[in-house]
Amino acid sequence: MEEFFQQLTNGLAVGGIYALIALGYTMVYGVLKLINFAHGDLFTIGAFLGLTLLTSLGLTDSVGPVAGLLVLAVMVVILVGVVGFLLERVAYRPLRTSPRLSAVVSALGASIFFQNAIMLIWGARPLVYPHGLLPNITVDVFGVELPLIRIIMFAISVVLMCGLYYLTHKTRIGTAIRAAAIDQGAAKLMGIDVNRVISLVFMIGPALGGAAGVMVGLYYGQINFTMGWLYGLKAFTAAILGGIGNIPGAMLGGLILGVVESLGAAYISIAWKDAISFLVLILILIVRPTGLLGERVADKV
Amino acid sequence: MIIKKQDILYLAGAALFACSPLVLDAYWTDVLNNIGLYAILALSLNIILGQCGLFQMGHAAFFAVGAYSSAILNTMFDIPLLWTMPVAGILAGLFGLIVARPIIHLRGDYLLIVTIGIVEIIRIALINDVGGLTGGANGIFGIDRPILFGLKIKRPHQFFYLIWGFCAATIFLFHRLENSRFGRALNYIKDDDVAAEGSGIDISRYKLTAFVIGAFWAGMVGTIFAGKMKIISPESFSFWESVLLFTIVILGGMGSIRGVLLGAFLIIGLPELFRDFASARMLIFGAAMVAMMIFRTQGLLPPLPRRYDVSRFFSKAEGEQS
Numbered sequence: 001m002e003e004f005f006q007q008l009t010n011g012l013a014v015g016g017i018y019a020l021i022a023l024g025y026t027m028v029y030g031v032l033k034l035i036n037f038a039h040g041d042l043f044t045i046g047a048f049l050g051l052t053l054l055t056s057l058g059l060t061d062s063v064g065p066v067a068g069l070l071v072l073a074v075m076v077v078i079l080v081g082v083v084g085f086l087l088e089r090v091a092y093r094p095l096r097t098s099p100r101l102s103a104v105v106s107a108l109g110a111s112i113f114f115q116n117a118i119m120l121i122w123g124a125r126p127l128v129y130p131h132g133l134l135p136n137i138t139v140d141v142f143g144v145e146l147p148l149i150r151i152i153m154f155a156i157s158v159v160l161m162c163g164l165y166y167l168t169h170k171t172r173i174g175t176a177i178r179a180a181a182i183d184q185g186a187a188k189l190m191g192i193d194v195n196r197v198i199s200l201v202f203m204i205g206p207a208l209g210g211a212a213g214v215m216v217g218l219y220y221g222q223i224n225f226t227m228g229w230l231y232g233l234k235a236f237t238a239a240i241l242g243g244i245g246n247i248p249g250a251m252l253g254g255l256i257l258g259v260v261e262s263l264g265a266a267y268i269s270i271a272w273k274d275a276i277s278f279l280v281l282i283l284i285l286i287v288r289p290t291g292l293l294g295e296r297v298a299d300k301v
Numbered sequence: 302m303i304i305k306k307q308d309i310l311y312l313a314g315a316a317l318f319a320c321s322p323l324v325l326d327a328y329w330t331d332v333l334n335n336i337g338l339y340a341i342l343a344l345s346l347n348i349i350l351g352q353c354g355l356f357q358m359g360h361a362a363f364f365a366v367g368a369y370s371s372a373i374l375n376t377m378f379d380i381p382l383l384w385t386m387p388v389a390g391i392l393a394g395l396f397g398l399i400v401a402r403p404i405i406h407l408r409g410d411y412l413l414i415v416t417i418g419i420v421e422i423i424r425i426a427l428i429n430d431v432g433g434l435t436g437g438a439n440g441i442f443g444i445d446r447p448i449l450f451g452l453k454i455k456r457p458h459q460f461f462y463l464i465w466g467f468c469a470a471t472i473f474l475f476h477r478l479e480n481s482r483f484g485r486a487l488n489y490i491k492d493d494d495v496a497a498e499g500s501g502i503d504i505s506r507y508k509l510t511a512f513v514i515g516a517f518w519a520g521m522v523g524t525i526f527a528g529k530m531k532i533i534s535p536e537s538f539s540f541w542e543s544v545l546l547f548t549i550v551i552l553g554g555m556g557s558i559r560g561v562l563l564g565a566f567l568i569i570g571l572p573e574l575f576r577d578f579a580s581a582r583m584l585i586f587g588a589a590m591v592a593m594m595i596f597r598t599q600g601l602l603p604p605l606p607r608r609y610d611v612s613r614f615f616s617k618a619e620g621e622q623s
Contacts, residue, residue: 035410094595100409101356102594105551108544109590116584229540233421236414275425278418285415286403
């Protein structure tokens, strides 16, 4: 039983990362009906930028680990947001009215571009995040050992997700985003600048993905230039699991997928860990293509 | 049958091309061989993606099933490689049928994602050495060379004729298929599946058939690939192979055989020309994909509009009246 809870908390921590990346997919899909294949690579850019800033600025030495990491995270979030903005401007906006397939190919091209740009800038070999940035404390909760980093990661994910939920559901900007997701034409008629909404979506989504990238670096220690692909696909699975286009759905889907994967790795086979996620993906699409919270999306697709 | 001027040009071009191994060295012949392999694979994908409009990004999975079937039959049961080709095709086609059956009705993007999932599952299964047959991450080695009419094919120049001969047969067959009742039904489904269904076309059966034909053909290419490489491993069948094939079809022009051939030459051949910039070429490749889609959405050589010569029909009818 303890093993079970151990895996459960592990799954929730990883699930938080999936959820953060999934939010980027789901927001873009909600508004543009486009799978942003380059999203996973933006996440990788976040991880690498985080490492570079961490080692070059020496923030954690000057202001302490927690504050330093926070400043770092903010910088990464902004930078990756800018990359996302540029990506949409260059690769997707000119294709807004083209057949869907063109946008898919453009997204794949952007993904290849980013992956190789990362490889050229940072090298093809895996890089390692510095050790011991966060104190290695383990909290014991009813016999389940919870490393501090796992708690912090999960907490940050939850805070970011709640922030996004507040933004999209309680503010004017969020209303505009949701309106554009339902019907761009009607949103335009209501005086919403849809282009700006799309730009915004392409900044928020990648920014969250960038934050997830830094978290993966801190959690696993090792990053490499191809990792965005696998994380991206899993996060996309999470987005579909929850109901694509649905923001709370992406959060839920991410957490569920993380837990399923951890339990699957522990009780079935670690070698088949990645296959489990894809199997989940296929099963959902066959059985319930709208996802768990997908009712609202049904009228949009 | 009237031989048109265009056909003579095509034949002359093909004959000229057939002479190319005489002037090219082994390296560049091998590049041409790779182009040929990808061209056949892309043509088989073209039936599914280009003609029927099904977003299929898992084509490497069927290629893998074919290559592995051949390799296993050849190394474990000592069956001559080319004899395994039909088996490889049938197994890949069967696999395509089983896989496609439950997902064929999915909408565009969803189908895309599911097929990506399938190719990844296959790759993971191969790495995990399913049934002790696939050799895990190392793959299978010691595959025999293909033997054709008693001749062992091993040099690139010999492979050139095997591969491009197969490619020529593929082009001929698929060209006939394209203009058949079946091919026209597929095009109709691509343009408007609701209308196609309304006019009595059993769309899921047609889609499924297209899928199985494509998978079958990709499986047969797998045999040649196994014979050419002598070693196959899961890396050869990753998702990126599927992306490459997908890109060839879209970039060349969906549903156009000429386009797919051109696409294969550009996408497999061009990076070879820029080997001096080895590290940056994939970067340029990615950027070029984006640029291509922006500046030429329909692909380089989109299919020519099919002409139904209505005017002639009418003038003839009028002529008869007067």
